[in-house]
Amino acid sequence: MLLRFEGALNKIFGNDLNPFYHLGALGFYFFWVVVVSGVYIYAFYDTGVEDTFKSVESLMHQEWYLGGIMRSLHRYASDALVVVMFLHLLREFILGRYRGARWFTWFTGIPLIWLIYIAGINGYWMVWDKLAQYSLTTLVEWLDWLPIFSMPMSSYFASANGIDNRFFTMISFSHVTIPVLILFLLWVHIMRISYPTVNPKRGLALGMLLGMLALSLLKPALSQGPADLYVEPGTVEIDWFYLFVSPLLDSWSAGQVWALVFGITLLLGVLPWLPCRAKQIPVAEVSLNNCNGCRRCVADCPYEAVVMQQRSDGLQFREEAKVVADRCVSCGICAGACPSSTPFRIDAGYVSGIEMPSMPMTGLRAAMSDDLAKLQGDARVMVFGCDNAADIGKLRSAGVAVMSLPCTAMLPPSFIEYALHEHRVDGVLITGCRENDCYHRMGGQWVAQRLSREREPRLRGRVERERKRGRIRQFWASSVDFEALSLELESLRADLRNLASVQTEAANEDKPR
Ligand code: HEM
Ligand code: SF4
Ligand code: SF4
Numbered sequence: 001m002l003l004r005f006e007g008a009l010n011k012i013f014g015n016d017l018n019p020f021y022h023l024g025a026l027g028f029y030f031f032w033v034v035v036v037s038g039v040y041i042y043a044f045y046d047t048g049v050e051d052t053f054k055s056v057e058s059l060m061h062q063e064w065y066l067g068g069i070m071r072s073l074h075r076y077a078s079d080a081l082v083v084v085m086f087l088h089l090l091r092e093f094i095l096g097r098y099r100g101a102r103w104f105t106w107f108t109g110i111p112l113i114w115l116i117y118i119a120g121i122n123g124y125w126m127v128w129d130k131l132a133q134y135s136l137t138t139l140v141e142w143l144d145w146l147p148i149f150s151m152p153m154s155s156y157f158a159s160a161n162g163i164d165n166r167f168f169t170m171i172s173f174s175h176v177t178i179p180v181l182i183l184f185l186l187w188v189h190i191m192r193i194s195y196p197t198v199n200p201k202r203g204l205a206l207g208m209l210l211g212m213l214a215l216s217l218l219k220p221a222l223s224q225g226p227a228d229l230y231v232e233p234g235t236v237e238i239d240w241f242y243l244f245v246s247p248l249l250d251s252w253s254a255g256q257v258w259a260l261v262f263g264i265t266l267l268l269g270v271l272p273w274l275p276c277r278a279k280q281i282p283v284a285e286v287s288l289n290n291c292n293g294c295r296r297c298v299a300d301c302p303y304e305a306v307v308m309q310q311r312s313d314g315l316q317f318r319e320e321a322k323v324v325a326d327r328c329v330s331c332g333i334c335a336g337a338c339p340s341s342t343p344f345r346i347d348a349g350y351v352s353g354i355e356m357p358s359m360p361m362t363g364l365r366a367a368m369s370d371d372l373a374k375l376q377g378d379a380r381v382m383v384f385g386c387d388n389a390a391d392i393g394k395l396r397s398a399g400v401a402v403m404s405l406p407c408t409a410m411l412p413p414s415f416i417e418y419a420l421h422e423h424r425v426d427g428v429l430i431t432g433c434r435e436n437d438c439y440h441r442m443g444g445q446w447v448a449q450r451l452s453r454e455r456e457p458r459l460r461g462r463v464e465r466e467r468k469r470g471r472i473r474q475f476w477a478s479s480v481d482f483e484a485l486s487l488e489l490e491s492l493r494a495d496l497r498n499l500a501s502v503q504t505e506a507a508n509e510d511k512p513r
Contacts, residue, residue: 072216103272145254297334332410408432409443
């Protein structure tokens with residue numbers, strides 16, 4: 001369902017601006033909008049009991065065109081941050097991008113939820129209106145349920161005297177320091193990811209900003225009357241994104257709500273380690289005899305799982321590659337990047353500089369050669385694809401051979417050359433996850449760059465000519481795009497037949513009469 005929904009969004013926005021492909025980056029973006037608008041309104045904020053509410057009100061009414069807009073932006077960007085955070089969490093979960101070595105990024109996301117909520121709720125208290133009063137009184141009672149305070153906190157807030165200037169100094173201090181902590185955690189969150197996307201595409205960022213500005217003008221964020229601890233707050237309008245716990249506490253007991261909140265946190269925390277049926281592939285291995293220290297595997301690994309270290313085997317290269325096993329997700333992209341992963345090597349049992357032990361390059365070459373030798377008929381095509389995208393196994397036929405890899409970027413471009421020139425297939429189709437949505441983050445991008453000769457290992461000149469003649473095609477298709485992929489294969493085969501008949505005609509014309 002998610003893939004179909006995203007497919008519809010792709011049709012509206014295009015793959016580049018599909019917000020679902022940039023949820024993490026949008027999270028960063030909304031965080032910065034919150035910071036910038038927050039710094040502005042903080043400059044006018046007063047921490048005195050009497051002055052807090054008034055300072056926010058005067059910002060709204062005397063300077064609505066800037067202060068008012070900034071306050072509304074601050075609120076709407078905070079709401080948007082929560083929305084994209086949960087969509088991002090849900091999406092990573094549905095697509096299974098949190099298991100195995102990927103646990104780290106998932107796990108470090110969990111405290112972010114807590115901190116973003118604490119900062120948001122704390123922000124609502126700073127306005128000190130009726131909503132703040134309602135939120136503060138319900139949450140303090142909720143906190144009192146935990147046996148951690150020597151004296152119930154609610155007794156402190158039981159009278160108007162309980163709230164003094166120090167209280168506002170304290171909450172405004174925490175409202176500034178928690179975001180610093182969030183920023184630090186965000187840095188930890190993406191630590192094990194190479195080339196993380198932390199800025200959304202310009203069009204997307206601009207669209208979101210315009211949307212928030214329009215909302216700020218149409219429905220400005222307003223305070224709901226000054227707080228008065230002697231009077232019940234009465235009916236207040238809730239921000240359901242942040243303050244849903246307060247109304248929940250009206251119908252559930254404090255213990256039940258704690259059980260829900262801790263239960264969800266615990267469940268999220270153990271999810272990466274719950275049993276699943278996905279097969280475990282052994283991690284990448286370096287063979288020093290075949291490694292020249294070129295660093296291509298380091299540049300292409302999407303998970304910071306390959307590092308370079310000083311040469312340890314006495315060979316005359318300066319460095320050697322080393323796999324950090326507990327970060328490796330077994331995508332095989334490094335093997336596709338290594339210059340020694342070429343099927344043209346003459347030794348039958350060769351080992352590449354970096355290999356997937358369960359899928360060595362010699363094995364892939366042998367499997368491909370066997371398959372290609374069996375092809376019959378015209379317009380014979382070799383399809384390379386990925387286990388996480390459209391199932392290319394179903395494309396296999398008398399004229400079509402297939403090879404599915406953990407990620408299409410595990411394919412060294414020399415295999416394409418090998419298929420075209422050693423086995424004389426008529427065409428090659430390369431497929432994998434949808435554009436901007438590679439299961440292994442960078443795989444699709446690396447393949448496209450290798451094929452267009454912008455990235456090592458590049459297609460060699462003679463293969464590049466075949467590509468320009470239309471013999472090599474890329475088509476990105478997720479597991480729900482199989483129909484489109486098989487149509488693309490048919491269209492490639494039809495073009496190859498046309499190409500063959502044009503060549504035959506040209507050859508006949510060139511023959512002497
Ligand atoms: C607002 C808070 C958050 C922000 C700004 C954020 C941001 C990001 C960014 C920028 C990435 C890298 C995307 C890429 O370039 O591939 C990422 C990845 C990820 N995040 Fe978050 N994140 C947040 C919260 C969370 C939460 C709450 C969870 C789950 C508990 C989570 C789980 C993940 C996972 C599983 C990945 C992918 C790791 C992988 O591909 O191996 N994030 N996040
Ligand atoms: S298989 Fe290679 S590219 Fe993939 S995570 Fe492991 S070391 Fe990195
Ligand atoms: S790509 Fe291959 S040769 Fe280059 S550093 Fe990595 S393992 Fe060594």
